[in-house]
Amino acid sequence: MSDLWRRCLERLESELSAEELHTWLMPLQAREDAIGVQLFAPNPYTLDTVRERYLPRIEVVLGQLAGRDCPVRLEVGSSAPRAARPAVATKSVAVENAAPAPAFPHNLDPHYTFETFVEGKSNQLGKAAAMQVAMNPGRAYNPLLLYGGTGLGKTHLMHAAGNLMRERNAGCKVMYLRSEQFVGAMIEALRTKNMDQFKQRFRSVDALLIDDIQFFAGKDTTQEEFFHTFNALFESKQQIILTCDRYPKEVDKLEPRLKSRLGWGLSVAIEPPDFETRAAILLSKAQDKGVAVSENVAMLLAKRIRSNVRDLEGALNTLAARANFYGKPITTDFAEETLRDLLATHAQAVTVPNIQKITAEYFNVRLQDLLSKRRVRSLARPRQIAMALSKELTEHSLPEIGEAFGGRDHTTVLHACRTIRKLCETDARMRQDWEQLIRVLTG
């Protein structure tokens, strides 16, 4: 760091709050030269703020310290070339830059493979399809669309397919990107009038993997461009893999012609993992991180945390950090004790009144009707679901639940639980409602 700048910061430290200092001035890097001082901001936002609020004062202080006029030039960048990240070898970057063909950053995370993917009833179809596609890119299913809630493994499967394609054929040009990166690249291309290059870049891959396409909703120009890219890739049998947080037909503000294209290949739902799969995922992640976790602990967490895999991972990270710090093994008691805060946040939201309220909203019935004695089918079914959810998600007894539903008998509650369980096995629609409600209540 420039010595002059260091002294300037020392002076400003007494004038500014710690917050201002860390937010705006510490991120700057400085270089002194014959003319004055060059300050590098990490991003335009910081640059603008510094210019607006602090630059005059900085110039005064620098002038006083240097004993002469000390003009400041502000720009976005870094005073030293940033060290290359380990993932990118400097040499290959240079070669790629020199070559006329555009570079292909595949952006794949090597940790996401089929080997590290924990399979269960909820995701085995998705896994099988992704593997098929990786074995026969462009031929098996095109496009392959994986859809389901957040944190259920869609991105993992997508990367795994990409990694397997590259493993089987090192020359295979795979490109993974998140939907907002596609949007960003397109806006940049429009701004710099490089649309031809943009088209070329995305159409010359063997497999294009785009994550979370629900974020294309409402972005008409992006959809238009993606539609053309899609057609070009599809026609020349290049593989397309996409993920979405719900069945694409249900995404609002997505063009009908794009929706219909998305349905040309195979769409597979990734469901929330069941109890056994959650426990297996936990054990697998623990092994991956080198954390000793018993099956009992895994089962405890899997029982309490149902929302998604990321919450499981957060719980495991938290547990590991504390066990490591206190030098204690992770027993179920230790897990109960140290995760009380964390588990409380999951358990807290799930109360019987909350279940009643959310179930009523979900089925669009009035809460007081749900709790009434009326037995029309449009109320009876939601009521039974709410009772079964209360049994599943809270520790209340059958009589307590019956009491909470307008003073019903415990056998009524038991009957509701059995009915709903049976329906979930036979009726796909019912199963979807059930799982969606569990997700809302525990998410």
Add this chain to the structure above:
Amino acid sequence: MIPQLPLALRWPRRQRFEHFHAGANAAALAAVRALAEAPGAPWVYLHGPAGSGRSHLLLAACQAASAAGRRVQYLPLSAMHEHIGALRGVGSSELLAIDDLGVLAGERAAEHALFDLYNQVRAEGGAMLFAADRAPAQLGIGLPDLRSRLGACTQFALKALDDAERRAVLKEQAAARGIGLDEAVLDWLFTRYARDLAALLDLLDRLDQASLAAKRRITVPFLREFLREGSGNA
């Protein structure tokens, strides 16, 4: 030529790791320190009431990472008027500390901007540190993608120091300056002045100088006089 100054840049004094009085928060301190020192460590989410040391830990992490030559930026959302611009603008840091996360809950576009920022920092190999008054699931974040990502962090519920711990810290800090504070003075400070540790330590600094100048011990009458004269009011 400009003469070399021997002292390293002084960061806000009381917001470094060594000034953090951990109390029940020792494990959180260790995890934040690990993240500040080793870029690959899991990201951390801190939550707790005001005065439990959230901002202190975030600023200390920035200081430590910056001292190790990493690019850092601290983003106190409650002090920023325009969240979306701030979040869209602050890429390219190796450690980003986002404070007062709760203020953007329910602001759909801002949540989305944070979600994009999260993904960007992850892709660039950087690290993030979050602080809020509540746990991720209780923040009221509408975007499930963001909520689940915050949920994947290592999480700590920070607890504020209790009165006994605050007294011990104040005594220890006074002793380090060569000042003796007896129980009567401590009682008086806690009931009449403030219970907030930062305010008390600030007062201690000023008292230190005043007692030195007046060549008097710090007693309750001295305190009364000092605060009445107005020099004790910040």
